Each structure stands twice: as structure tokens, then as C-alpha cells.
Amino acid sequence: MEKVYTIERVVEIKFEDGNLISFEDCWLRDHCRCSTCYHADTYQRSQHILDIPDARVKSFSFSKTQLNIIWDCGHNSLYSAEFLLQFDYKKWSDKRRLRPQLWRGTEVTDKVARLNVKQFLSSAEGAKPVFQSLLDYGVAFIEDVSPNLMGTEEVCQALGGVQRTVFGGMWQFTTKPDHADTAYTNLPLAVHNDNTYFTEAAGLQILHCIEHTGGSGGKTVLVDGFYGATELRKNCPEDYEFLTTFDVEAEYIEEGHHHSYSAPIIRINRSTQELTQIRYNVYDRSAMAFADGGLCRSYYRSLRNLARYYQDPANQWQFKLKPGTVMVIDNFRVLHGRTSFTGTRVLCGSYVTRSDWLDRARTLKLIG
Ligand SMILES: C[N+](C)(C)CCCC[C@H](N)C(=O)O
Numbered sequence: 001m002e003k004v005y006t007i008e009r010v011v012e013i014k015f016e017d018g019n020l021i022s023f024e025d026c027w028l029r030d031h032c033r034c035s036t037c038y039h040a041d042t043y044q045r046s047q048h049i050l051d052i053p054d055a056r057v058k059s060f061s062f063s064k065t066q067l068n069i070i071w072d073c074g075h076n077s078l079y080s081a082e083f084l085l086q087f088d089y090k091k092w093s094d095k096r097r098l099r100p101q102l103w104r105g106t107e108v109t110d111k112v113a114r115l116n117v118k119q120f121l122s123s124a125e126g127a128k129p130v131f132q133s134l135l136d137y138g139v140a141f142i143e144d145v146s147p148n149l150m151g152t153e154e155v156c157q158a159l160g161g162v163q164r165t166v167f168g169g170m171w172q173f174t175t176k177p178d179h180a181d182t183a184y185t186n187l188p189l190a191v192h193n194d195n196t197y198f199t200e201a202a203g204l205q206i207l208h209c210i211e212h213t214g215g216s217g218g219k220t221v222l223v224d225g226f227y228g229a230t231e232l233r234k235n236c237p238e239d240y241e242f243l244t245t246f247d248v249e250a251e252y253i254e255e256g257h258h259h260s261y262s263a264p265i266i267r268i269n270r271s272t273q274e275l276t277q278i279r280y281n282v283y284d285r286s287a288m289a290f291a292d293g294g295l296c297r298s299y300y301r302s303l304r305n306l307a308r309y310y311q312d313p314a315n316q317w318q319f320k321l322k323p324g325t326v327m328v329i330d331n332f333r334v335l336h337g338r339t340s341f342t343g344t345r346v347l348c349g350s351y352v353t354r355s356d357w358l359d360r361a362r363t364l365k366l367i368g
């Protein structure tokens, strides 16, 4: 630290690297890291917010590496320059910002990670390219996986852990009605996100086609949901605005279950206007009532305009999943579907929660 001075209730610090950061006294008092205020072994504060006094700086001293504040409540706080430097707002917020690289069609075929399962499972470091690919493109492939549930489960665990839902943990499905859903048929499924009827959709969808015999079709279709939403925002701003604000209800109903949830199809971070999630599934939409005809017409116009981007073959990436290759997609961003098929087609996989896969990515220091 080069210079420290107080103005009213603000402590201004000029750091050696030229950074100038202003700290409100309430922030500094709350971020005291002494053993009375903070459990260093659990990374938790020990004081209740109501027990932290609204103190003022009584006096302070500093060196290159430390700031010492004596508070008018009698408390004494020590802060390292390294700790304080983290809280330059731009640096702090940039570190937490995700940087998706939007794509259309087959643009990222040769850019997404295609990692051998041995490398993926070998170490945290070894898994890095898969998580980076998910952060960049929302898609990654892990290859030479044993074409069975056990081999696939190892991959799902390493991605963050198997999420349990109404469909079970690890699932294996084919044209057998194990659940009341068209995924368990040979019908075509237009691109969609899964779980629009859950309060939180699965973070990752992991699909491994372990068999397709005696027939054809069953190609996988992917679309970058963020690309489509960005195009809609550019070309139909009114529809984009509508889809970021209007709650669409989705449902999943089967014997003994009725999941339902309402939320906008396009979720954005209101302060940065960045896209955070696409919840698009034309099949699982509930029958809805509308407050007035205008809303009803806006809903159909906006949804159709977004759907046109997702249904445009130029924006779609179509390929055949083969036994041994596990596909991992970011279900908050990338839409997936399939073409109809004949013959016996068996897929296995699981969901992984967003918290759990981002936990892995953050532990790998790929995100803040
Ligand atoms: C087979 N598997 C469990 C993967 C999915 C089944 C649920 C599909 C549902 N229509 C949705 O889009 O969420």
C-alpha cells in the first residue's frame, strides 16, 4: 500500500500497482478477519450482522503489505493488501463473469473438447478441457467410455455427481414407456431444454447412446440457445423483452407426480443484461390462462419468433451419437433434440446440478 487516507466514512487506498480503491467503513468493519470476527477454518463470519457495531475509524496505520485500523468501538482490525486488492469492483465482478462463446450450426465441431475418458478421469487437471469446453460452448464429449451404465456413471460422477430426479439417478431409456414422456418413444424431439417444470432445471444433461441396432435415424440435434436469444434481441427486441419477463408455466405429469414451474423462457442478469438461462421446451408447456388477449398474442408471437431461430437448420448442429462417446451439454444454455428413428436405440446418462458442475469448474480455477 502506497497511500491511505480517510474522507468522511471512506478509507481510500492507493496500492503500489496503481489501483485506487475506496472502502466504506461499514464494509471494512464487517470484513475484519480477526479470530473474534471470522472462523478462518470454515471461511465463515462468526459475528451476527446485528452484533457488528456501526463503527467509525478512530485511527489507522499502514505498511506496504498491511492496514491496521483502530475503531471507535475499541475493536482493532488488520487487513492485508493482498486481501483488499481483490475488491476492486471491476476486477471482482470480471472474475465472476462467465464468457460463453456463442456458436451456430457446425461452427464449434472442431473446437469443443473431445477427451479420452482415461485422461478425463485421471486427475482434476486432466478433466480441465471438458469443463472449459462446457464454459465456452456448452458442449463437451468424452470418448472411449464403456458403452454401459457403469462406464457412463463414472463420467457423470466426475462431472459433479449424479442428480436424482423423478427419472431416477442414472437413467437408461429406450422405446419403452418407463416414464410418461415422449423421450421414451421413437418420435422426433425438436430441440429443447430439459426440466422446465423443475424449480431449477438440471445443470448438465449427459447422454450416451449405448446401442442403436436394426434401424436408422435417431440423430442428435444441438442449438446454442444463447445464440438464438441474442438474434431475437437484435431482430425482435419487443419479443425478447417479453420472453425475459413473462412467466411461462411448464409441467411434468405421471402417475404419482405433478411437477410444475413458471418462469421466463429467457433469463437474464438484470444488472448486466447478460443471458443466464434458456428454459425452452415447446412440448412441456402447461395449458395457461392469460390476463388479456394482448398478452396471449404477444406470447405466441414471441415464442414463435424465438422458435424459428432454434428450428433453423443453419443454426443446428446435427450428428449421430455412437456407443463409447458421452455427450455433455449445459442444459441452462444448449438445446438438444433428436430425429425420429427406427430399430432398437438405447441411451443412458444422468443430470448433474448446475451448482455441482460449477463447483468442479471453480475448484479447477476456471471460474471465480
Ligand atoms: C430421458 N430423460 C430422463 C433424459 C429425459 C426425460 C424427460 C424429458 C422431458 N420432456 C424434459 O424435456 O425435461
Ligand SMILES: O=C(O)CCC(=O)C(=O)O
Pocket (backbone or CB within 6 Å): 183, 189, 194, 207, 219, 220, 336, 337, 338, 347
Ligand atoms: O433420445 C435422445 O437422443 C434425446 C432424448 C431427449 O431429448 C431427452 O431425454 O431429453
